[in-house]
Amino acid sequence: MKKRKATVELYYWPGIQGRGEFVRLLLEEAGAAYVDVARESQNGLAAMMRFLEGEVPGALPFAPPFVKLGSAIVSQTANILAFLAPRFGLVPDDAALRVEAHQIQLTVADFIDEIHDTHHPIAGSLYYEDQKAAAKRRARDFVQQRLPKYLGWLEKVMGRNRKSGGHWLVGSDRTYVDLSAFQVVEGLRYAFPNAMTRLEPTIPLLAALHDRVAKRLRIAAYLQSQRRQPFNQMGIFRHYPELDARARRARRVGR
Amino acid sequence: MKKRKATVELYYWPGIQGRGEFVRLLLEEAGAAYVDVARESQNGLAAMMRFLEGEVPGALPFAPPFVKLGSAIVSQTANILAFLAPRFGLVPDDAALRVEAHQIQLTVADFIDEIHDTHHPIAGSLYYEDQKAAAKRRARDFVQQRLPKYLGWLEKVMGRNRKSGGHWLVGSDRTYVDLSAFQVVEGLRYAFPNAMTRLEPTIPLLAALHDRVAKRLRIAAYLQSQRRQPFNQMGIFRHYPELDARARRARRVGR
Numbered sequence: 329m330k331k332r333k334a335t336v337e338l339y340y341w342p343g344i345q346g347r348g349e350f351v352r353l354l355l356e357e358a359g360a361a362y363v364d365v366a367r368e369s370q371n372g373l374a375a376m377m378r379f380l381e382g383e384v385p386g387a388l389p390f391a392p393p394f395v396k397l398g399s400a401i402v403s404q405t406a407n408i409l410a411f412l413a414p415r416f417g418l419v420p421d422d423a424a425l426r427v428e429a430h431q432i433q434l435t436v437a438d439f440i441d442e443i444h445d446t447h448h449p450i451a452g453s454l455y456y457e458d459q460k461a462a463a464k465r466r467a468r469d470f471v472q473q474r475l476p477k478y479l480g481w482l483e484k485v486m487g488r489n490r491k492s493g494g495h496w497l498v499g500s501d502r503t504y505v506d507l508s509a510f511q512v513v514e515g516l517r518y519a520f521p522n523a524m525t526r527l528e529p530t531i532p533l534l535a536a537l538h539d540r541v542a543k544r545l546r547i548a549a550y551l552q553s554q555r556r557q558p559f560n561q562m563g564i565f566r567h568y569p570e571l572d573a574r575a576r577r578a579r580r581v582g583r
Numbered sequence: 584m585k586k587r588k589a590t591v592e593l594y595y596w597p598g599i600q601g602r603g604e605f606v607r608l609l610l611e612e613a614g615a616a617y618v619d620v621a622r623e624s625q626n627g628l629a630a631m632m633r634f635l636e637g638e639v640p641g642a643l644p645f646a647p648p649f650v651k652l653g654s655a656i657v658s659q660t661a662n663i664l665a666f667l668a669p670r671f672g673l674v675p676d677d678a679a680l681r682v683e684a685h686q687i688q689l690t691v692a693d694f695i696d697e698i699h700d701t702h703h704p705i706a707g708s709l710y711y712e713d714q715k716a717a718a719k720r721r722a723r724d725f726v727q728q729r730l731p732k733y734l735g736w737l738e739k740v741m742g743r744n745r746k747s748g749g750h751w752l753v754g755s756d757r758t759y760v761d762l763s764a765f766q767v768v769e770g771l772r773y774a775f776p777n778a779m780t781r782l783e784p785t786i787p788l789l790a791a792l793h794d795r796v797a798k799r800l801r802i803a804a805y806l807q808s809q810r811r812q813p814f815n816q817m818g819i820f821r822h823y824p825e826l827d828a829r830a831r832r833a834r835r836v837g838r
Contacts, residue, residue, distance in 0.1 A: 382739055382743070385743075387682075387683040387686060388736070388739055388740055388743060389686075390686075390690045390693075390733075390736050400679055400682070402682055402686065403686045403690075404685070404686045404689035404690060406689060407682060407685050407686045407689055410685075411682055424655055427642075427655070427657055427662060427666055428642040430659070430662050430665075431642060431644075431645075431657065431658045431659040431662045434659035434661060434662055435645045435658075435659060438645075438696075441693075441696060445700070445704075449700075449704045449705060449717065449721070450704060450717060450720045450721045450724065451720070451721065451724035451725075451728070453724060453728055454724070459720075462704065462705060462717045462720075465705045465706070465714075465717075466704070466705050466706065469705065469706035469708060469709070470706075473706070473708055478645075481643070481645050484637055484643060485643055488637070488640075488643060
């Protein structure tokens with residue numbers, strides 16, 4: 329096999345899509361040579377822990393995901409994406425558009441944090457069952473206020489870019505940010521099917537973006553592959569019916 | 584007055600330090616010409632709302648803070664800092680060090696989110712008093728697990744950089760990330776004095792970094808000025824004695 333570029337080593341918890349999935353989607357769309365170390369390598373999880381425990385020189389990751397490319401160790405999902413994207417043509421060369429892409433990604437990161445905290449409002453170290461009452465309260469606010477606010481914002485960003493002829497979130501071609509938006513819609517449909525059924529008519533451009541990403545050749549192949557792990561009750565996006573009330577109509581009031 | 588560089592317009596909620604403070608600290612250390620629009624300009628708050636409501640062309644901010652510099656509108660705190668820092672010599676030219684600085688800043692951003700959520704674990708739209716029981720549970724976990732984990736990580740980053748001769752978080756000179764670390768220590772001392780009294784002996788390098796930043800001429804002048812708003816019960820860092828238990832000794836177990 330002819331080696332085109334250095335292989336990217338991705339380090340992330342095995343068994344969940346989690347934040348690692350945003351990096352996987354970028355690497356898959358790029359057709360990049362990569363190893364999902366903790367899943368694919370023998371002792372891969374132990375190798376990952378050595379970085380987290382500070383036994384490897386270089387930038388110290390606080391938590392997975394992180395990537396190693398050559399001698400660079402890069403952590404924090406949005407930072408990883410901003411680091412990899414230019415290497416694979418997944419962000420424009422224009423500096424202003426890069427800054428805009430990054431601000432969208434960071435807003436998606438905030439969105440994901442809030443999605444996670446619907447089922448873990450008290451502590452990541454506790455079981456869901458031990459914080460279920462608080463989760464129900466937090467999820468109710470999330471579904472009524474935060475979910476429409478974030479989705480509505482993404483829809484507006486799509487609409488503004490469309491005015492200048494773009495069919496993606498930023499600029500004239502697909503970027504890593506579009507892949508992340510796809511993943512958020514995908515995850516929300518899994519976790520909050522009732523809320524999404526109510527809200528999707530209000531976000532046609534974002535739903536179309538999701539479909540456009542899903543149909544890309546490499547992404548479509550990836551989604552069918554064993555490399556794509558299913559959603560489950562261990563990741564960020566979890567489906568707890570009690571957090572996704574059916575009857576109540578989501579108000580569209582932001583804060 | 585001779586104009587050296589374009590004036591930075593900072594937009595942030597008046598009345599709190601909040602996330603805007605990380606941008607202010609950068610601008611103050613840089614000696615930059617800036618306007619804190621919503622605090623200083625007539626109709627400044629209305630001007631800010633026009634951006635948020637999508638009435639101004641360009642990148643759409645999800646929330647404050649955001650800055651305007653020339654035609655660029657940049658939002659998301661960490662993105663703003665990464666955008667401004669090179670313009671004011673507050674990050675090294677070296678690309679790898681910039682990536683490392685950004686990953687530290689993004690980890691600080693996560694830390695700040697968790698600090699905020701100690702008093703608002705259920706919803707930003709509810710009063711603290713309406714989520715006090717959940718706040719007490721979340722704060723207990725935060726003080727016991729997350730606070731030592733984040734502070735310990737920053738201490739380790741300091742220690743690793745020190746081995747290569749650095750007295751700052753990244754590289755050989757102060758960067759925007761050091762200013763942010765200063766603000767976090769400052770805010771935590773206000774919000775969690777008991778927990779910090781227990782923990783500070785374990786983070787001597789970070790405490791020394793805090794002092795080194797506080798003594799910088801421009802920062803010291805800023806902290807004495809009217810431009811520096813005091814901490815209060817509206818911002819990210821709030822002092823609720825019931826969230827900062829006295830007796831219990833913080834365990835130093837991370838997750």
